[in-house]
Amino acid sequence: MRVLIVYAHPNPNSFNHALVEHCQQGLIAAGHEVKLKDLYAENFDPVLRAEHLAELQTGVIPAKIQHEQAALLWAEGLVFIYPLWWFGRPAILKGWFDHVLTRGVAFDYSQQGVTGLLKHRRAAVIITAGGSQDYFKGIDAETLIHRPMTDGTLSYCGIPQVDQFIYYNVPTMSDAERHAILAQVQQLGREFDA
Ligand SMILES: Cc1cc2nc3c(=O)[nH]c(=O)nc-3n(C[C@H](O)[C@H](O)[C@H](O)COP(=O)(O)O)c2cc1C
Numbered sequence: 216m217r218v219l220i221v222y223a224h225p226n227p228n229s230f231n232h233a234l235v236e237h238c239q240q241g242l243i244a245a246g247h248e249v250k251l252k253d254l255y256a257e258n259f260d261p262v263l264r265a266e267h268l269a270e271l272q273t274g275v276i277p278a279k280i281q282h283e284q285a286a287l288l289w290a291e292g293l294v295f296i297y298p299l300w301w302f303g304r305p306a307i308l309k310g311w312f313d314h315v316l317t318r319g320v321a322f323d324y325s326q327q328g329v330t331g332l333l334k335h336r337r338a339a340v341i342i343t344a345g346g347s348q349d350y351f352k353g354i355d356a357e358t359l360i361h362r363p364m365t366d367g368t369l370s371y372c373g374i375p376q377v378d379q380f381i382y383y384n385v386p387t388m389s390d391a392e393r394h395a396i397l398a399q400v401q402q403l404g405r406e407f408d409a
Pocket of ligand 1: 298
């Protein structure tokens with residue numbers, strides 16, 4: 216399968232970056248063709264300014280965004296890797312969706328409602344968090360975190376299978392725990408199409 220990894224973390228020495236490397240290794244080992252979109256390294260400008268919104272509303276897609284859409288549409292599978300920031304996606308990733316998931320490319324509206332246009336077979340969303348699993352379960356935060364990426368974005372645009380993996384306590388975990396998660400994510404890459 217052709218798989219695009221979309222990654223949003225500013226630090227190339229971060230745990231998130233190590234997750235990307237391991238996921239990529241697993242995907243390649245399973246024979247997938249992989250491309251990486253490193254939004255910070257590419258200096259993606261996430262702010263949807265008035266002129267961008269006006270362009271979107273007239274159906275004019277700037278060359279820079281067409282390039283992003285070509286990468287998105289090249290893929291048959293998607294992997295998103297990012298840290299949880301204020302219960303949400305880093306702004307650079309949210310802004311990437313704002314610019315790239317345009318009407319007519321990712322979805323369309325009609326009197327009957329919204330139709331998703333993306334043809335990807337599967338998306339995996341890998342998130343790291345500072346909080347503990349008990350804390351998240353206690354306030355039903357997993358649902359809260361899940362919905363913007365599924366109902367609000369990827370399922371909305373037609374992707375039938377969206378799986379979310381949250382790793383907790385990341386800033387305080389031991390090296391052994393980190394290695395175990397990296398191995399899990401490598402395996403996730405290997406079994407992406409299983
Ligand atoms: C701006 C910012 C906002 C954050 N918001 C949350 C949050 O809402 N919930 C949470 O559990 N952790 C939060 N964290 C902690 C990060 O999720 C955590 O440090 C990160 O996932 C660890 O991965 P890394 O070492 O690769 O950065 C936040 C961190 C930052 C910098």
